Structure formats: structure tokens, C-alpha cells
Amino acid sequence: MPMATLAAPCSSRHSLLHHHHCRLISPPASARLVRRGRCVRSYASSTREREAAVARMPRLAHRDVMLALAREAETRLGARLLPSEVPANVREFSEDEGRALGSVDVRRGAPGSSIDFFLEAWFHRTLPSGGAIDITALIVFLNGATDAPHFVMDLIQAGPSSLIILLDLLPRRDLPLHPGYIDAYYAATGADAHRRDVVERVPQARPYVSPSLLVRSLWSPTAVVVDVQCGEGGVARLEEIVRGQLASSAEAVLDVWLERCAGSVVEMKAEERERLVARDKMIIATDVEVNLTANLPKMFSADVSDRVVAEISKVFVGP
Amino acid sequence: MPMATLAAPCSSRHSLLHHHHCRLISPPASARLVRRGRCVRSYASSTREREAAVARMPRLAHRDVMLALAREAETRLGARLLPSEVPANVREFSEDEGRALGSVDVRRGAPGSSIDFFLEAWFHRTLPSGGAIDITALIVFLNGATDAPHFVMDLIQAGPSSLIILLDLLPRRDLPLHPGYIDAYYAATGADAHRRDVVERVPQARPYVSPSLLVRSLWSPTAVVVDVQCGEGGVARLEEIVRGQLASSAEAVLDVWLERCAGSVVEMKAEERERLVARDKMIIATDVEVNLTANLPKMFSADVSDRVVAEISKVFVGP
Numbered sequence: 001m002p003m004a005t006l007a008a009p010c011s012s013r014h015s016l017l018h019h020h021h022c023r024l025i026s027p028p029a030s031a032r033l034v035r036r037g038r039c040v041r042s043y044a045s046s047t048r049e050r051e052a053a054v055a056r057m058p059r060l061a062h063r064d065v066m067l068a069l070a071r072e073a074e075t076r077l078g079a080r081l082l083p084s085e086v087p088a089n090v091r092e093f094s095e096d097e098g099r100a101l102g103s104v105d106v107r108r109g110a111p112g113s114s115i116d117f118f119l120e121a122w123f124h125r126t127l128p129s130g131g132a133i134d135i136t137a138l139i140v141f142l143n144g145a146t147d148a149p150h151f152v153m154d155l156i157q158a159g160p161s162s163l164i165i166l167l168d169l170l171p172r173r174d175l176p177l178h179p180g181y182i183d184a185y186y187a188a189t190g191a192d193a194h195r196r197d198v199v200e201r202v203p204q205a206r207p208y209v210s211p212s213l214l215v216r217s218l219w220s221p222t223a224v225v226v227d228v229q230c231g232e233g234g235v236a237r238l239e240e241i242v243r244g245q246l247a248s249s250a251e252a253v254l255d256v257w258l259e260r261c262a263g264s265v266v267e268m269k270a271e272e273r274e275r276l277v278a279r280d281k282m283i284i285a286t287d288v289e290v291n292l293t294a295n296l297p298k299m300f301s302a303d304v305s306d307r308v309v310a311e312i313s314k315v316f317v318g319p
Numbered sequence: 320m321p322m323a324t325l326a327a328p329c330s331s332r333h334s335l336l337h338h339h340h341c342r343l344i345s346p347p348a349s350a351r352l353v354r355r356g357r358c359v360r361s362y363a364s365s366t367r368e369r370e371a372a373v374a375r376m377p378r379l380a381h382r383d384v385m386l387a388l389a390r391e392a393e394t395r396l397g398a399r400l401l402p403s404e405v406p407a408n409v410r411e412f413s414e415d416e417g418r419a420l421g422s423v424d425v426r427r428g429a430p431g432s433s434i435d436f437f438l439e440a441w442f443h444r445t446l447p448s449g450g451a452i453d454i455t456a457l458i459v460f461l462n463g464a465t466d467a468p469h470f471v472m473d474l475i476q477a478g479p480s481s482l483i484i485l486l487d488l489l490p491r492r493d494l495p496l497h498p499g500y501i502d503a504y505y506a507a508t509g510a511d512a513h514r515r516d517v518v519e520r521v522p523q524a525r526p527y528v529s530p531s532l533l534v535r536s537l538w539s540p541t542a543v544v545v546d547v548q549c550g551e552g553g554v555a556r557l558e559e560i561v562r563g564q565l566a567s568s569a570e571a572v573l574d575v576w577l578e579r580c581a582g583s584v585v586e587m588k589a590e591e592r593e594r595l596v597a598r599d600k601m602i603i604a605t606d607v608e609v610n611l612t613a614n615l616p617k618m619f620s621a622d623v624s625d626r627v628v629a630e631i632s633k634v635f636v637g638p
Contacts, residue, residue: 175533
């Protein structure tokens with residue numbers, strides 16, 4: 001099926017109707033309905049759709065790592081995540097005869113949970129030179145029920161042998177003022193060991209210094225913020241690093257987050273909670289703006305990038 | 320003159336008397352009085368004493384750089400700094416037949432200025448192996464009249480060919496929440512160019528990762544936080560880096576600070592100012608604790624290190 005057909009304009013007029021239908025009908029019919037409009041799908045059908053979409057994408061080790069982590073997190077978060085409400089033409093889009101492909105999916109946290117949203121996204125653009133750029137993100141933000149860190153993994157691959165890795169439990173407090181926060185979420189969780197593993201076991205990893213001073217200010221003291229450069233002919237070596245050290249370290253960080261952060265509830269005064277949530281909105285705007293939305297217009301037509309950016313921007317506004 | 324005589328116990332009983340005498344009498348007599356107790360000295364006599372003390376220290380390139388910067392800053396800050404009130408046996412102390420030497424001096428900011436305090440310190444300890452450890456700091460903190468960054472330079476040399484450099488305009492705001500602060504003090508001042516100069520022009524410079532997660536959280540996005548390792552026989556190379564790139568980059572950062580931060584006055588609500596000053600106290604406690612006071616007991620006897628730590632601790636309490 002040509003991917004371009006998935007990028008047709010989408011109406012949300014039938015969403016309520018589809019909501020119930022999608023849970024009952026078989027996946028292929030569901031998939032057709034979904035493509036005609038916004039729809040909240042069952043876990044099974046959305047999983048099958050996603051698997052089909054992934055099968056249509058060019059294989060990429062770092063995307064496989066993200067997808068495995070995303071499925072692990074979804075399984076363990078279970079009913080704490082609401083079904084996706086992202087329209088089909090944002091969940092999967094393609095242009096330029098498949099040379100530009102992408103997918104963005106967002107699941108809101110269920111009422112009563114500590115989850116704000118769960119965002120997974122990947123973008124692929126084949127370059128005229130024959131190379132490609134691939135950007136992948138898995139971001140799970142918590143809400144004002146807790147001050148526990150968010151989970152963030154951004155992977156930016158501008159060539160077959162180089163990869164920028166940003167992997168962190170993103171802090172939600174002004175750290176110098178909150179040493180107890182550092183102790184609870186970073187020192188006591190062993191988070192630094194996972195950073196050290198990447199830095200020490202991957203000799204090709206160099207510190208990555210973002211051109212944005214604001215982005216440099218977001219990270220925790222245990223963040224993995226590296227640029228892995230394997231050089232000419234390093235394609236196999238990079239794939240080995242991605243499927244080996246990156247996969248295991250990212251899984252370890254996600255495990256810390258799922259065990260110690262995702263279910264956390266912290267008592268706060270209303271004013272403190274408001275400040276925390278306002279800070280979160282600044283942070284997600286910065287992370288998503290710099291790592292995702294700033295890159296989309298370079299990879300896709302204005303139509304597609306506007307539509308995708310608009311959908312991502314809903315994350316900032318909240319449910 | 321044996322340095323050990325300078326480490327005699329000190330009484331502050333005569334400080335007021337000495338305050339006036341010291342401004343009138345000749346330096347040698349002043350120096351004798353100073354050694355007997357706490358004393359506020361004239362700029363000329365304290366400068367001469369300092370020069371004499373420096374002449375007695377083993378030569379060290381990184382200390383020379385700090386001293387040159389300190390004199391430059393003192394000259395340009397002029398009457399915004401009050402005379403030192405640090406007792407002579409903290410301004411200069413020595414033990415173990417000169418194998419352990421040190422100096423701590425603090426000048427408070429004048430009333431009406433934006434300066435909180437100006438601290439310079441250096442410590443030297445010859446090791447049984449024949450090597451030495453040298454720790455040097457120049458720290459100028461601002462008060463609640465402004466939210467502009469502090470100036471911090473810590474230099475830690477554990478061998479003749481390796482040096483840890485911490486050089487920063489230390490931020491006083493929770494940066495992700497204050498992009499305008501990043502723009503004003505870091506982007507618009509060209510601060511990042513000075514960081515890049517060190518990182519790019521000194522191939523021996525590797526990122527320094529403090530064992531303290533709290534210390535890692537203090538720095539600005541343009542901080543120089545590096546470990547320069549010149550390896551076996553790299554003594555001359557390190558000295559060249561220190562007198563060349565370190566001296567010029569540190570001077571450039573100090574110049575930004577003197578021009579854009581030291582004289583700044585910013586309107587704030589009382590509550591905001593209180594939070595800022597409370598944050599400052601946390602930060603100075605962390606920086607001084609980790610980089611200075613934690614190391615003193617390893618270098619000096621309990622008597623000396625207790626006395627010096629007590630004097631440094633006054634900085635946290637304020638005037």
C-alpha cells in the first residue's frame with residue numbers, strides 16, 4: 001500500500017462513533033476506519049497497526065531499541081495510559097515516494113495516575129546524497145501528582161555511523177536548592193552507574209554539547225548526553241553499540257523510572273504544584289521544540305510538518 | 320622567616336585598635352601587629368604582605384594565574400571591596416616545616432555595592448612521594464541587589480602534569496524556567512566562546528565529572544569543567560596551557576563578569592530576593608565544602624584546618 005495514502009486529511013467528526021466500533025471490529029476494517037478520521041483504538045488493533053507500520057519503515061537499529069522500550073513501558077504502565085487519540089495521518093505519514101516517513105503517537109495518562117503523557121515519535125528522511133537522517137524520541141512526562149523526574153530518550157542519527165544519544169531522568173526541581181531530590185532520584189537509584197556504563201564502555205562516545213544553551217540546562221547530573229562517532233566504515237560497530245550498550249543502558253534507566261518515578265505520589269501545596277507544572281511545560285516545549293519540531297520542516301513538506309507539529313503541541317496544552 | 324611562626328593562635332581582641340594603626344604605620348610594623356591578631360589593613364600594606372607571602376610559596380603556574388586575576392579584579396572593583404578582616408594566621412599558614420602551606424583571604428563587598436564577598440585561597444601540600452597537591456580558588460559572589468551570576472574559578476592540581484579546571488559564571492536562577500536569564504548573561508555575553516576555546520584548543524582537556532551529583536548541578540551551560548591530563552613528562556606542556564589558554568580564557572570570563580555582572584542591579588520583590596539569597600547560600604556551601612573544606616583536613620593538622628574552615632564558614636553566614 002503506498003504510504004502517501006495515509007497522509008490524507010483527517011476529520012475528527014466521527015471520533016465518538018469510531019471509538020466504540022474500533023474496539024469490536026477486526027483489525028483490517030479498523031485500520032480503514034482509522035484512516036478516515038480520528039479514532040481511539042483498542043490496544044490490540046493499535047499494536048497490530050503499529051507493527052505493520054514499522055514493517056514498512058526501513059530497518060534501523062536505534063528505532064528498534066526505542067520501540068522495544070516503548071512496548072515494555074506500555075505493558076508495565078498498563079491501564080495508567082489512555083488509548084491514543086492521535087489521528088491516523090499523524091500516527092503514520094509519508095511523502096516523496098517514501099523518502100520521508102514518520103510517526104507520532106501520544107497516549108495521555110489515565111485520571112488518577114501520575115502520568116501526564118507518553119509520546120513516541122520517529123522521523124526518517126532519505127537525503128539526495130543517498131544518506132538519511134533519523135530522529136527518534138520516547139518521552140514520558142509525569143503530572144503534578146508527583147515531583148519525580150520524567151523519562152526522556154532522544155536519538156538523532158545524521159549518518160550511518162554516528163548517533164547522538166540523549167537519555168535522562170529529567171529533573172523537575174531546581175537541583176542546587178534540593179539536595180534531597182538528587183539523593184532520592186539519582187544517588188539512591190544508582191542512575192549514575194548507567195551513565196558511566198555508556199561513557200566508559202563506548203570509547204567512541206564523546207560529550208554532546210547542544211547548540212542551545214537552554215537545552216544544555218535541562219539535564220540531570222546523571223544524564224547520558226553523548227555523540228557516538230564510529231567513523232568511516234563504522235556502520236556495523238554503531239549497530240553493535242546501539243543493540244548492545246544503548247539498549248541495555250536505556251532499559252536500565254527506564255526500569256529505574258518505572259520502579260521509582262512512574263507511580264510516585266508526592267504531597268505538595270497547590271502553589272508549589274502550579275510552579276512545578278508550569279516548569280514542566282517550559283521543559284517539554286524546549287525539548288520537543290529543539291529536538292523534534294525544529295527539524296520537521298527540514299524533513300517534510302509544510303503541510304505534513306504543520307499537521308504533526310500541531311498534534312505534538314497539544315501535549316504542551318494538556319488534556 | 321620560618322612560616323610556622325605565622326600559624327600561632329590569634330586573638331581578635333585588639334582588632335579595633337589595630338584597624339586605625341595599621342593604616343598609618345609602615346608595612347613591617349604593620350605586618351608584626353597583624354600577626355598578633357585580627358586586623359583590617361590598608362590596601363598597600365596588605366598587598367605588600369601578600370607579595371611577600373607569595374614569594375615564600377613554591378612557584379606554581381596555576382597559582383600565578385589566579386593571583387593575576389585576583390589583582391585585576393581587586394583593582395577594577397576598587398572601593399566596592401572592604402579591606403580584609405581575615406586574621407593573619409588564616410591569610411598565611413604553614414606546617415610540617417613548610418611542606419604544608421596555605422592562604423585564605425576574604426574581602427566583603429562595601430555597603431551599597433552588589434558584591435557579597437571576594438574570596439581567594441590557595442593550599443599546597445608536599446606528598447611523601449615527592450609530588451604535591453595544590454588547590455586554588457578565586458570566588459566572587461554577588462548579593463541580593465542583583466540576580467547576575469557569581470564568578471568562580473577552582474583549580475585542583477594533584478600532580479605536575481594534570482589539572483582540574485572549574486571556571487564559570489555561576490547561575491543564580493533555575494535556568495529552564497528563565498530563558499531570558501540565559502540570553503542576558505550567557506548568550507549575549509559570548510560566554511560560550513571562552514568555553515569552546517579551552518575545549519577545542521586544549522586537546523588534553525577532557526570533561527571533568529565531579530563525584531558529587533550536587534556539584535555537577537551547579538554549573539552554567541557555558542562552564543569550563545575539564546580535567547587536563549598531559550601525561551608522563553607533560554609538565555612543560557601543562558605549564559604552557561596554564562599560562563596560555565587558561566590565563567587568557569579565565570581573564571576573558573572575568574572580564575565578562577566585571578563588565579556585565581559585578582555592577583548589575585536588578586529590581587526584585589522581597590520574597591524573590593530572599594529565595595535568591597537562600598539559594599546562594601546553598602551554592603557557596605556546596606562549592607566551598609566540596610572543593611575547599613573537604614580537602615583541608617587531608618592537607619593540614621586539625622588545628623589549622625579547623626581554624627581555616629571556621630574562617631571560610633563565615634562567608635556563608637554573611638556580614
